[in-house]
Amino acid sequence: MQPIERTAGRLEKAGTWVENALLCALLLAMIGLACWQIFARNLFGSTLVLGDELLRLMVLWLTLAGALAASRADRHIAIALLDRVLDGRALDAAKAVTEAFTAIVCALLAWYSYAFVMMSREFEDVLLGGVPAWWLQAPLPIGFGLMAWRHALHAIARALGR
Amino acid sequence: MTVFWLLILVLVLLGAPLFAIIGANALWNFHGADIDLQVVAIEFFGIAETPVLLAIPLFTFAGYLLSESQAPRRLVRLTNAMLGWMPAGLAVVALVACALFTAFTGASGVTIVALGALLVPALGQAGYPERFNLGLVTTAGSLGLLFAPSLPLILYGVIAEVSIEDLFLAGVIPGVLMLAMLSGYSMWKNRAIRVPLGDFSWREVAAAAREAAWEIPLPVVVLGGIYSGFFAISEAAAVTALYVLIVDLLILREVKFRQLPSIIRESMILVGGIMIILGVSRASTNFMIDAGVPQMLLEWVSGFVSSPFAFMLMLLLFLLVLGAILDIFSAIVLVVPLVLPVAVQFGVDPIHLGIVFLAAMQLGYITPPVGLNLFIAGYRFDRPIVDIYLSTLPFFAFLLLAVVIIAFWPGLSLWLV
Amino acid sequence: AADMTFKIATVVPEGSSWMTAMRAGAEDIEARTEGRVKFKFYGGGVQGNDAQVRRKMRVGQLHGGAFTSGAMRDFHPDMEIYGLPLLFRGYDEARQLREQFDPILYQRLEDAGYVTFGFAGGGFAYMASNTRIANRDDMEGLKIWIPEGDQVARAAADTLGIAPVTLPLTDVLTGLQTELIDTVMGPPVGMIVMQWHSTVEYITDFPIAYVYAGVIIDKRHFGKISEQDQAVVHEVMGDVYRGFDEAGEKDNAEALDALFAGGIQRVDLTDAEKARWRELLEASNREAGNRGAFDLELLDSMECALGAIRGTVDAGECSQ
Ligand code: NA
Ligand code: NA
Numbered sequence: 001m002q003p004i005e006r007t008a009g010r011l012e013k014a015g016t017w018v019e020n021a022l023l024c025a026l027l028l029a030m031i032g033l034a035c036w037q038i039f040a041r042n043l044f045g046s047t048l049v050l051g052d053e054l055l056r057l058m059v060l061w062l063t064l065a066g067a068l069a070a071s072r073a074d075r076h077i078a079i080a081l082l083d084r085v086l087d088g089r090a091l092d093a094a095k096a097v098t099e100a101f102t103a104i105v106c107a108l109l110a111w112y113s114y115a116f117v118m119m120s121r122e123f124e125d126v127l128l129g130g131v132p133a134w135w136l137q138a139p140l141p142i143g144f145g146l147m148a149w150r151h152a153l154h155a156i157a158r159a160l161g162r
Numbered sequence: 163m164t165v166f167w168l169l170i171l172v173l174v175l176l177g178a179p180l181f182a183i184i185g186a187n188a189l190w191n192f193h194g195a196d197i198d199l200q201v202v203a204i205e206f207f208g209i210a211e212t213p214v215l216l217a218i219p220l221f222t223f224a225g226y227l228l229s230e231s232q233a234p235r236r237l238v239r240l241t242n243a244m245l246g247w248m249p250a251g252l253a254v255v256a257l258v259a260c261a262l263f264t265a266f267t268g269a270s271g272v273t274i275v276a277l278g279a280l281l282v283p284a285l286g287q288a289g290y291p292e293r294f295n296l297g298l299v300t301t302a303g304s305l306g307l308l309f310a311p312s313l314p315l316i317l318y319g320v321i322a323e324v325s326i327e328d329l330f331l332a333g334v335i336p337g338v339l340m341l342a343m344l345s346g347y348s349m350w351k352n353r354a355i356r357v358p359l360g361d362f363s364w365r366e367v368a369a370a371a372r373e374a375a376w377e378i379p380l381p382v383v384v385l386g387g388i389y390s391g392f393f394a395i396s397e398a399a400a401v402t403a404l405y406v407l408i409v410d411l412l413i414l415r416e417v418k419f420r421q422l423p424s425i426i427r428e429s430m431i432l433v434g435g436i437m438i439i440l441g442v443s444r445a446s447t448n449f450m451i452d453a454g455v456p457q458m459l460l461e462w463v464s465g466f467v468s469s470p471f472a473f474m475l476m477l478l479l480f481l482l483v484l485g486a487i488l489d490i491f492s493a494i495v496l497v498v499p500l501v502l503p504v505a506v507q508f509g510v511d512p513i514h515l516g517i518v519f520l521a522a523m524q525l526g527y528i529t530p531p532v533g534l535n536l537f538i539a540g541y542r543f544d545r546p547i548v549d550i551y552l553s554t555l556p557f558f559a560f561l562l563l564a565v566v567i568i569a570f571w572p573g574l575s576l577w578l579v
Numbered sequence: 580a581a582d583m584t585f586k587i588a589t590v591v592p593e594g595s596s597w598m599t600a601m602r603a604g605a606e607d608i609e610a611r612t613e614g615r616v617k618f619k620f621y622g623g624g625v626q627g628n629d630a631q632v633r634r635k636m637r638v639g640q641l642h643g644g645a646f647t648s649g650a651m652r653d654f655h656p657d658m659e660i661y662g663l664p665l666l667f668r669g670y671d672e673a674r675q676l677r678e679q680f681d682p683i684l685y686q687r688l689e690d691a692g693y694v695t696f697g698f699a700g701g702g703f704a705y706m707a708s709n710t711r712i713a714n715r716d717d718m719e720g721l722k723i724w725i726p727e728g729d730q731v732a733r734a735a736a737d738t739l740g741i742a743p744v745t746l747p748l749t750d751v752l753t754g755l756q757t758e759l760i761d762t763v764m765g766p767p768v769g770m771i772v773m774q775w776h777s778t779v780e781y782i783t784d785f786p787i788a789y790v791y792a793g794v795i796i797d798k799r800h801f802g803k804i805s806e807q808d809q810a811v812v813h814e815v816m817g818d819v820y821r822g823f824d825e826a827g828e829k830d831n832a833e834a835l836d837a838l839f840a841g842g843i844q845r846v847d848l849t850d851a852e853k854a855r856w857r858e859l860l861e862a863s864n865r866e867a868g869n870r871g872a873f874d875l876e877l878l879d880s881m882e883c884a885l886g887a888i889r890g891t892v893d894a895g896e897c898s899q
Binding site: 019020023024027028030031032034035037038052055056057059060063064065066068069070073075076077078079081082089094097098101102104105106108109110115116117119121135137140 | 173174175176177178179180181182185186189199200202203204206209210211212213216218219220223225332343393396399400401403404407422423424426427430431432433434435436437438439441442487488489491492531532
Binding site for chain 1: 634638639664720722727728730733736740742743744745746
């Protein structure tokens with residue numbers, strides 16, 4: 001058991017690190033690119049033609065990365081009434097159920113996003129003036145897939161009472 | 163069918179994330195209508211095709227970064243120098259400072275955490291009763307929602323497809339009305355307690371202004387930039403983020419580089435949480451449009467409501483209940499697409515609707531039993547939740563009155579537009 | 580053959596004369612097919628922008644859409660060819676050339692798997708802006724909108740040396756209101772229908788590009804109804820579209836006058852400036868064709884036919 005848990009712990013750490021790096025890189029790049037567009041437009045009268053479209057795509061990627069971080073930290077927006085009155089085993093059981101449910105929904109979203117991306121690939125859609133759209137859309141199924149994985153882990157941990 | 167909805171209700175009450183609930187609902191409905199479920203992904207991808215959304219992560223990050231610096235302390239000092247001389251001056255200072263700060267942090271609970279820690283002890287030392295202080299700070303934590311560039315205003319503009327600049331203008335007078343009513347109550351409430359009147363000193367104002375010299379240009383840059391036409395809203399957000407980053411990290415050095423990743427992570431957890439709800443709500447809204455629900459809703463409402471007055475009354479009751487149950491972001495993305503077409507048929511201006519919507523939702527933050535601010539305050543000040551409920555009640559009553567005035571007096575919102 | 584309700588989306592606002600005419604046509608079809616063929620229209624862009632509607636057509640949530648020439652190119656690259664900047668010098672040329680080339684375009688669309696009931700000319704697009712644009716240099720530093728993914732407009736912008744902002748059509752009004760863009764191009768009727776006119780102050784009185792629109796339905800779904808019913812739909816919708824096409828010229832002329840009468844200022848170009856734009860844009864059109872934006876051979880035969888109409892080329896020399 002122990003080596004497995006140690007490996008899991010390391011994976012957890014590495015995952016958080018990658019997540020943070022991604023969030024920082026995306027947000028700082030967004031600030032930089034958006035400011036560059038303003039600067040360039042006013043100074044040289046020209047901008048990166050694809051800059052605005054790229055910024056919009058980055059908003060989507062950042063959404064997925066942020067949502068994934070929220071999944072890890074169990075910080076998604078929820079209504080929650082009963083879980084305030086439950087405690088101990090009952091709370092664990094309730095959490096196991098909601099986490100499993102969330103994992104299933106994320107898995108479905110990942111699956112249908114995958115279908116969407118494959119459809120884009122089949123129709124040879126392009127974005128950013130020539131980049132295959134499915135490359136840029138691939139974060140959708142990947143993000144939802146990782147969220148499904150994350151919530152499944154939460155569900156198992158709760159079911160085992162940890 | 164019924165089993166599915168009962169199951170969903172139980173999951174909601176057990177605390178399943180709202181995005182999963184809304185996503186499941188969209189998948190289930192499209193499945194029932196025999197429509198390819200890829201539509202959910204197609205709608206979610208629409209996030210990458212909505213230009214103004216860029217403003218949301220950028221303003222949120224700037225707000226979080228500001229709250230990690232000494233800006234909250236400087237803001238309180240400056241407001242105190244300018245307003246502290248009034249009767250119940252410190253209470254007014256707390257209200258105004260919280261409102262200004264919330265405009266930038268988007269009413270995410272950050273205000274209570276960042277300013278509450280300064281204000282509650284200061285109010286206590288100045289002799290205000292403890293219960294009043296708790297209620298004041300808990301309520302003030304969502305004041306300022308109607309002031310630019312608050313996140314909910316931007317989100318409403320995106321969903322309702324109305325001018326965000328007009329919304330910013332429309333929020334000014336109703337926001338000031340709320341501030342004035344709560345300030346008035348604070349003065350009246352504390353008239354008996356001999357809180358000494360503060361001194362007014364130009365020297366203190368100048369010193370506080372000098373100390374806040376780096377923050378004072380912010381509203382000017384944001385609002386001046388937008389209204390002079392120099393910046394788009396998303397551009398103003400980018401400039402704000404860069405400005406705060408440079409000031410706090412390089413010039414004042416109040417935030418260390420190694421703190422940056424955790425600030426970014428914290429702010430993007432909020433952004434991810436809101437935007438994923440936006441994404442799945444696009445899908446659930448699309449199902450309702452596909453099925454013609456807005457028309458059915460209009461016919462249903464027209465069946466028992468005939469005058470615009472009756473409609474507004476019903477809308478208000480609905481929004482108050484909604485605000486008590488749902489957070490402001492989910493409420494906007496889920497409900498506005500349905501309510502807006504009906505409201506327009508009853509002659510409600512979409513801009514006015516936005517202000518009424520947000521004002522009513524603002525009450526939701528302090529509506530027992532589930533108001534978000536109540537829990538944040540309970541946690542932050544380590545008090546039983548019932549104490550917090552009781553302390554906010556009078557503030558709740560005055561805000562409710564303000565919301566009613568805002569709802570039935572459209573001119574208040576539309577005056578500046 | 581089965582009963583069918585065609586779900587058609589468009590960015591044209593609910594309540595516009597276009598929607599009214601389409602709904603009237605749909606009622607006619609429903610009556611003549613004894614209820615076997617119905618239409619359900621989603622106006623005002625509620626089903627999303629053109630790209631989103633196209634994606635929803637692929638998965639079958641929608642069966643078709645009404646698209647402008649700029650959006651039709653995503654179904655077949657040659658569909659936007661009449662819209663090349665400064666190709667036509669007036670309505671007469673457009674009318675004569677279209678008589679000859681419309682059938683070719685309809686066939687190409689059909690081969691790509693789509694059905695249409697005819698193109699409706701929507702007038703010429705003019706440049707509208709917050710600032711006065713009387714020559715190329717005036718465009719320096721402006722935030723000029725071009726439709727997302729429009730290679731012809733991209734090439735034109737490159738040639739003119741301007742920095743465009745790409746946005747989907749559905750976001751142009753928001754873009755104007757939030758100052759994300761300050762200059763747009765569109766036909767007068769379109770500017771009024773989409774409410775762009777409320778945010779601009781100047782219109783440069785120089786017709787830049789021919790704009791048209793059409794309904795496109797996926798053949799996979801159109802093929803589900805019987806051949807007789809297909810013929811009814813073609814006949815009724817064909818009439819509706821011919822009506823739009825005939826009304827287009829007059830409506831746009833009136834709309835342009837209304838815009839100028841309503842306080843928008845007219846900016847005139849000198850003849851020398853017009854000649855300069857023509858030269859620049861003809862080059863950029865070729866450049867877009869070279870990049871594969873459309874079939875260059877088709878452009879060659881269209882230019883030959885235009886030469887014949889203008890009397891500069893002998894009609895016999897043109898091949899199709
Ligand atoms: Na929408
Ligand atoms: Na929009």
